[in-house]
Amino acid sequence: MPVTQAQFRTALLNADAPVPAGLDDGGGAPAGARYDVYRNNVTASLVDAMKLAFPTVRLLLGAQNFDPLMPHFVRAHPPRSPLMMYYGVEFPAFLENFQPLAHLGYLADIARIDLAMRTSYHAAxxxxxxxxxxxxxxxxxxxxxxxxxxxxxxxxxxxxxxxxxxxxxxxxxxxxxxxxxxxxxxxxxxxxxxxxxxxxxxxxxxxxxxxxxxxxxxxxxxxxxxxxxxxxxxxxxxxxxxxxxxxxxxx
Amino acid sequence: MYHSSAPSTRLPNAAGVGYKPQHFTDLTRDPGAVAWVEIHAENYMGDGGRPHAQLRALTEIFALSVHGVGLSIGGEAPPDKAHMARLRKLIETYAPQSFSEHLAWSTHGAEFLNDLLPLPYTDATLVRVAGHIDTVQQSVGRQMLLENPSSYLAFTESTLSETDFLAELVHRTGCGLLLDVNNVFISSTNLGLDPRTYIDSFPLDAVGEIHVGGHDEDMDEHGARLLIDSHGAQVVDPVWALLDHTLARSGPRPVLVEWDTDVPDWEVLRDEADRAAAALACIRTP
Structure with missing residues (x-):
């Protein structure tokens, strides 16, 4: 049974979705945990990109708070372009709407500084x-x-x-x-x-x-x-x- | 089928490294055996600043390979026109000796998933991928090399072997191939194949570049070895041996050492490049 890229993608960013049928281990047994390599790669690479992109927000929140938050962000806002240098433009608004951090009202503007520093770095x-x-x-x-x-x-x-x-x-x-x-x-x-x-x-x-x-x-x-x-x-x-x-x- | 009217350019049959900005000073002062560098195209698609200044300086010293990671050649949708235009601009600006991409997909709809995702090898995907390669080579204006993936699973629907699939793409599009020996080792281990048999059935005449790199070891839920392509460690001895096996059949080729995560001090990467150069020297003086 053919596996469409839509099926493959759906389970990538949803850890609860079943592994698509039609994937195996090369010997005919279901792919099982092997599919998780792609799941982990996608999420981990995007989380790493966010750590690099928002260093000051991470300093203020602490890595122990910032890092566990990132999978939620990257699953809700995957990149819209292969230019990863501009990834994360939705992050300030995400912070503004994230109730558990509402007491740190300035965080979104610190995220805007991190974004602007990166934009400046790559500007003409x-x-x-x-x-x-x-x-x-x-x-x-x-x-x-x-x-x-x-x-x-x-x-x-x-x-x-x-x-x-x-x-x-x-x-x-x-x-x-x-x-x-x-x-x-x-x-x-x-x-x-x-x-x-x-x-x-x-x-x-x-x-x-x-x-x-x-x-x-x-x-x-x-x-x-x-x-x-x-x-x-x-x-x-x-x-x-x-x-x-x-x-x-x-x- | 792509027929270039431009003068053909090639990377030297020597060692190269995946370029990391933190190595700029050390690499230019003490390159060891390194004769060429490879960049990820997407990291140089900003408008200016240090990335471009460093790249201008590097191309004064080294031959250059532009290696794309975002074109999604294996995607169900055609390659993105805006992204092909960016690639063309980069290639026109820096006139690299090689341009390569991956047999994989990374874009779905409007989303870019930042990973090299697998595709089945069937007559239908062959037609689709060949069409995408034609489009890219026409748009960018030069031949591309296509890299074999590292695989963690297989598609039950596949009817062609990976090497037959790649050979047929070369035949249909005139593209070249980038043979990643580490990926061969990873995929063969993960899917229960013999890596030397894979190399022996690979269309080596089409290979314009070879990659080696490091990987991580894991296990699947049944206790089977599962290798993960991390580019975050030294090249292991079985991969160096597989490189020797490849070069003995292909003859000299440009060999690149990739190290993208947990990037070490320059001296460590330089030593890996020196080892690649030594492997090349062995086949020159049998």
Whole structure:
């Protein structure tokens, strides 16, 4: 009796489903536990991918809590593409809806940081913006449009996600504050780095993606009267948050 | 049937290793006998960053094999067009000496299951897989090598042996073969076959590359030996002996050492590559 791939797949991600008939041990006896090798391979390889993909969530939860949770996630959300480097985009929402972890409301945003770090790692290369662009007169400068580097990522949270992330990855770091925080991920060379964004900077960055510089500074000042453009710009330039404006980003 | 108009390229008949990013510095400084490296295609389908920078540097030094693990050649559905386009782009960018994939399936519907799953060997699957290979070779623009799987079970419906199935695919599509000697050892042990008989019936003329690697030992519920393809240990002596047996019949071929899990320090993998090179040297000077 032919075994369809639908039958083979159904039992793969369901440990309670019977082994499909029509599979044997090469000598005519039912395949039995031999089928479990494929079951184990699929689940174990996806669990391993999640451990690599969400290192900070795993640090915060502890491997003893994170690892047993993963088979539930991977069975509910198998990959949708062979590009395993992008696996796990459903994980933040999975955490938000997972009642037993509801008391750790910030975990989903930490998962978003892990995802964004990985996206940044694989993003296209780009020549950084030449800072001399800021030497032009104010009236032309304010109409200038800047382009974020492909590896630049911005995340805003209701939680002190920068402090939580730093504390998870460096136990000697100060205890998290209680404020909401926004973070910036940049990749000056090959390793993405996480930075705390000062007040108003996230508004500025989200605006500058499709607004000229002058309007973006105004938007940031409206959102955060304490917005310090000079300090924000220094942070962004030093960490190559902007790409050279004439370079093609499509690569 | 694929007929290439492009100049044929080949891997050197020398030792290669499956490339791991953590070995980059040591591999480039102290390659030992390694003349070529193999990458998993899907790990280099991002847009930029370190993976591509390392690959550019590696191709300055070594010949390159692009080894896909996500095309699902054995799937019931045709190979994914978007994925074939990614492969084509990667191959155009790095001009590898070899491109290979697996006789297996991994995609079902919209799901990618991240494992190499088995298929029965029948006239119907032969027609289907040959069609998929034709599609891939046309889309990617070059010949592919197809790798024999490691098997833990058999399909009762199969009417062809694996070696006959592969030989017929070569005949119908013009594809080459990647002979994984470790997989032969695993499948033969698991299914009660003789690995040397398998090698002797394999279409060795079509082999463009050989793999060796490590495996784990387990048992099924009846106490029968069950070997698991882990790529996480040294190559065992019976597999080295099977490589010798193969090379004595096939003549020199590119031989790759695979080590993908519990990856050791470079020196350990380099020693394995040196051993593969020694096996090749033996057949050159009988």
């Amino acid at each position: 290369d780009a020549r950084p913006l030449d800072p001399s662009i800021f030497q032009q007169p104010p009236e032309t400068l304010e109409d200038t449009r800047l382009r974020l580097a492909p590896a630049t990522q911005i995340l805003r949270s209701h939680w002190p996600i920068f402090d939580l992330w730093r504390r998870a990855t460096d136990p000697t770091a100060p205890k998290p504050r209680t404020a909401a925080q926004a973070v910036l991920i940049t990749r000056p060379a090959f390793d993405p780095a996480l930075h705390l964004l000062p007040e108003g900077a996230a508004t500025f960055l989200l605006s500058v993606r499709d607004q000229p510089l002058g309007a973006s500074v105004e938007a940031a000042q409206v959102a955060a009267p304490g917005f310090d453009f000079g300090a924000t710009l220094a942070l962004l330039l030093e960490n190559h948050a902007f790409a050279h404006s004439t370079e093609d980003s499509s690569k």
